[in-house]
């Protein structure tokens with residue numbers, strides 16, 4: 001049986017990809033979102049794949065590409081980090097007054113109407 005193990009070079013150190021997270025940073029540098037580079041379903045082996053996975057809430061590929069391009073233009077970045085480093089970065093609270101960009105791009109969740117009741121009242 002063949003077992004494929006992917007590893008990456010992070011700052012000169014070889015790290016198994018399954019011990020890494022992709023981290024999406026806001027323009028201020030704080031972490032907006034993160035996800036495992038390897039799950040039971042997939043391995044995200046490139047920055048491009050990771051961008052598309054962060055924006056997977058946008059089902060249409062052309063709209064997703066536009067949203068990604070806009071995010072990059074605004075200064076959002078992604079990086080591959082060890083899970084430990086990613087968690088440490090995630091725990092730093094953003095004091096720059098920004099909200100995570102993916103939340104703005106994805107279909108909006110209305111906290112005052114969590115079940116979407118008001119829009120269905122007369123349906």
Ligand SMILES: [Zn+2]
Nearest residue numbers: 028030094096
């Ligand atoms: Zn910040």
